[in-house]
Amino acid sequence: xxxxxxxxxxxxxxxxxxxxxxxxxxxxxxxxxxxxxxxxxxxxxxxxxxxxxxxxxxxxxxxxxxxxxxxxxxxxxxxxxxxxxxxxxxxxxxxxxxxxxxxxxxxxxxxxxxxxxxxxxxxxxxxxxxxxx
Numbered sequence: 001x002x003x004x005x006x007x008x009x010x011x012x013x014x015x016x017x018x019x020x021x022x023x024x025x026x027x028x029x030x031x032x033x034x035x036x037x038x039x040x041x042x043x044x045x046x047x048x049x050x051x052x053x054x055x056x057x058x059x060x061x062x063x064x065x066x067x068x069x070x071x072x073x074x075x076x077x078x079x080x081x082x083x084x085x086x087x088x089x090x091x092x093x094x095x096x097x098x099x100x101x102x103x104x105x106x107x108x109x110x111x112x113x114x115x116x117x118x119x120x121x122x123x124x125x126x127x128x129x130x131x132x133x
Contacts, residue, residue: 006105007052010045010067013098017041017074020087020095028086037077043070044102057117061110068106075099 017038024034044067051063078099082092 004052006048006102006109007045009098009102009105010048013102014042014045016095016098020091024081024086030086033077033081033084033086037074037081040070040073040077043067044074048106057113057120061113061117064106064110064113068103068110071099071103071106075103 020041021034021038024030024037047063047067047070051060051067054060054063075096078087078092078096081087082089082096087095
């Protein structure tokens with residue numbers, strides 16, 4: 001099976017988010033923010049996996065767009081947890097770095113995928129016009 005970097009990175013990130021949730025609940029008795037970050041942080045990988053099995057290019061783009069939104073939401077929760085002293089600077093720096101990297105990769109994939117889809121649609125239009133002539 002061919003290695004898929006974004007699938008691997010989002011899965012490993014989800015594992016880290018689950019461990020962060022456990023830490024927040026155990027060490028800080030924090031249950032509200034921890035629920036928010038576990039939902040968004042694990043959803044990134046789930047939507048990336050789903051996108052990878054998309055039924056069409058549009059479906060792929062749609063699911064990956066959701067993963068990007070979830071990654072940006074997770075970025076927000078990480079900043080909030082850090083700024084309210086629930087997580088250390090070291091933990092924050094490590095998690096935010098991974099989150100930023102995931103956002104950057106997903107964004108690049110989406111830009112390329114949308115460009116390819118638009119080119120494909122233009123080619124189909126050209127073929128139809130040529131057939132009418």
